[in-house]
Amino acid sequence: MILSYLRAHTAIFSESESDAYLQKLSIEADYYQLTHLSTLIECEIQRRLENISKKKEEIIYRVVKGTEASSFFSQGWIFVHQYYGNETFGCIATGTRTETIWFGNHCVSCNELMNYEKFIKHTTLFQPVMFVIMKKKSLTAVTASHVIEALNNSAGSLSFDQSFG
Numbered sequence: 001m002i003l004s005y006l007r008a009h010t011a012i013f014s015e016s017e018s019d020a021y022l023q024k025l026s027i028e029a030d031y032y033q034l035t036h037l038s039t040l041i042e043c044e045i046q047r048r049l050e051n052i053s054k055k056k057e058e059i060i061y062r063v064v065k066g067t068e069a070s071s072f073f074s075q076g077w078i079f080v081h082q083y084y085g086n087e088t089f090g091c092i093a094t095g096t097r098t099e100t101i102w103f104g105n106h107c108v109s110c111n112e113l114m115n116y117e118k119f120i121k122h123t124t125l126f127q128p129v130m131f132v133i134m135k136k137k138s139l140t141a142v143t144a145s146h147v148i149e150a151l152n153n154s155a156g157s158l159s160f161d162q163s164f165g
């Protein structure tokens with residue numbers, strides 16, 4: 001690689017070269033003070049690191065009520081699908097599509113005190129619209145500079161072999 005660089009003043013990298021090989025090459029290039037080659041190697045290492053962090057991205061899916069969806073969209077969530085949820089009580093006093101339950105002798109939505117029989121008459125059944133939404137989440141909090149630091153720390157254990165020349 002060093003010799004072909006000296007002849008052509010360019011370096012061609014392929015995926016077949018291991019990361020360890022690139023690190024060894026980087027040390028060789030530094031030793032011979034080939035700054036341009038060092039830069040090319042550094043760019044290749046950087047490119048590989050960026051590919052790794054792209055792969056570590058995962059997609060999260062969530063189900064939210066249609067009425068709450070807009071606040072998620074403003075936080076970067078994307079609409080995937082919508083469907084009707086399970087039948088739910090709606091409080092007539094605060095709006096037939098306002099979800100409510102009977103709890104502690106109260107209608108939770110309007111807070112009116114009532115027994116269960118009155119609660120049943122006080123409500124209508126409806127199926128709330130549910131949205132499936134998604135967002136991409138990056139799993140890696142490790143920045144590229146941390147990885148380079150880790151690579152540099154392990155450089156002391158690198159060995160040179162016949163593949164150099």
Ligand SMILES: [Zn+2]
Nearest residue numbers: 091093107110
């Ligand atoms: Zn109510």
